[in-house]
Amino acid sequence: MLIISAIVVFNQVNYLHNKDLGFSKDQIMFFPMRGDEMFTNKDAFKDQLEQIPGVASVSVGYGFPGDAVAGDGIKTLKNGQLVENPATQLMVDYDYIQTLGLEMVAGRPFSEEMGTDRDKAFIINETAVKNLGFETPEKAIGQQLTWNVWNNTNPDSLKVGQVIGVVKDFNYKSLYEKVETTVLQIFPDAAWKVAVKLETAQLESSLDQVETVWNKFSPEYPLEYKFLDENFEVMYQSEDKLKTLLGVFTGLAIFVGCLGLFGLAAFSAERRKREIGIRKVLGASVENIVMLLSKDFVKLVLVALLIASPIAWYFMDGWLQDFAYRINIGWYVFLIAGISAVSIALLTVGFHAIKAAVSNPVKNIRTE
Template identity: 40%
Template sequence: MASLANVLSPNELTNLVTPIPAAAAAIHNVPDQVASVTPLIGTIVITSQLNYIRAKKLGYDKTNVFSFWMRDAAKHYDAVKAELLKSPGVLDVTRSNQNIVRFGGFTGDNDWDGKEPNTTFIVHCIVIDKDFTSFFKMKMAEGNTFTGAVSDTAHFVLNEAAIKQMGLKDPIGKRFMMQGIKGKIIGVVKDFHYASMKEKITPAVFWYQPQHFSTVYVKTTTKDAKKALAAAGAQFKQYNGEYPFGYAFLDDVFNSLYQSEQREGSLFNYFASIAIFISCLGLLGLAAYTAQVRTREIGVRKVLGASVTRLVGLLAQDFIKLVLIAILIASPIAWFAMHSWLQAFAYRIDLSWWVFIVAGLLAVIIAFATMSFQTVKAALTNPVKSLRSE
């Protein structure tokens, strides 16, 4: 070791440990790393938002509930319900005139005590049965829901958003009119999501109009869902002859609201995988090139007593610096893109710092795993052969 130090001047030793060509090559690999880190952050954000939507409390319980259109069976609902409740796997039954996951009806034809002149109040309306709120485990903020009495046709149940927008205080018993039907408010239901999370909860009204009931909801279990569907299909065919029986689970209807976001998530996964693969190829090639360029340096350091761990760390630090630079460049780009994407949702996650930390750690781990083979191989090379080759 002493003889080697005597043979080489300080300048020569400095040149041995200054891999300028490798550093220049590393700079050219930065765009590949940026292209891999950016979709990686996007994938994490989109997945987190979709998980947030699935986990968020909707204000009602849609688990293991399916619905079907009654057609002529609507005239025999009481008999249909009685038979369904006898069937294995059927826990409860109720009815309405549309799907609770995605309301379709709305009106501006309304009036109430204290309404300001020349004001417009658009409200979504759904006809429900007396046991609808208990079926879906909905909570009442005040008052009561329908009892099924004839007088309920002149009663209304509004959500909290409607009461707030109307500016009503102590709404129970107040006059309310909708589509020419005059009545009074008997209850206020807590706000619930009846549309996509892209929309804020807006005013909604429940009313009781038996002639408009058209959709049956059936509560079942995961284990007995097939039995419940068979029972519902049998009841449907009994009153509808050869008409095909169609049904939809509310979970599926809910998921369909976010098909475009799910496709975007899949595309981000796809592009992230491709970008990471390409960046790994670049890192692998760069690691091989760096090991070749620094062969002489590695040999000298080993002769001077450097351990394999020390050499691997020395070679790896350049790659880690490369990835860190890519993260610094990719983070603001990804933040801007994901911040804009999240603005489409009225209910969304916060774009937290941990997303970028996790993406950065994954990028570092992937980079280290990619180049470790070449760096370890170079560090284990016999120093005599390394110096002799030079």
């Protein structure tokens, strides 16, 4: 049971860390803006960051992967009436898609050259296409969306625009949660986080220069940044601990089991010493003797596998239910566990079996 469980947990944890999330999370540092001067001059701040050698792209917004996002609805026209749909709102700028490496599946990204993109354009993900009833990404282009603008002075103000593009689904949350209907839009008033895509070759010098630019706009606050990939690593700390603990306990269980099996094999070989001697006198080979002493232990291991497999599958399948994105428990897991258990048993029993098989049969019979 422990071997099967360990294999499943190891595979799922590796899947969590290596799954393609639909965006590039490598070498992207992000941090919150601080200080009135930085917020007032955020365009100038962004421009200076983009001038740094080794900085590939910069995005300023609200709603980066692994960080806070807004759960707000979006309205669509159905039968001439506006219908509210649950959605996640990502308040982005013109460089968000480029910085994160999102993939467009239809339409186009936001462009500063299009004067209407700020106030009358939306980009949605593939899940939104399905949930909002647009059928295909291509048919979603040009569809009207309406959003209640975050505005303290006029809470009833609406933003009415069209879908200009569809991005491939990307996991901006942990893999415990499914990708939801997601809407990207230009809304500078909500921008307070900065993502900087760095080139690996100039990483250290670029970090120093980012801090220099930061100090120009916000000298009273320290630059507190994280890397996007680190944010996702932190999400699965408990799973990493479970993986480590299960590996340790599985190793201990195998060790303790082998001690008992080693002693049992020694007892069995001693008890059948006379039988082994007679068989050897009658022409039995070393291989025959080893097989004779080992087969009963292998049968017990196979019976244990039959008992443990459904129980382990039940509990591991229940554990995997917590993940929106998970591995499947394939037949190979039980095959690997079975081969491992049988191999461990044979190695443990083999010492006494071979020792008994090569001993002097005359001496054993005379002793008996």
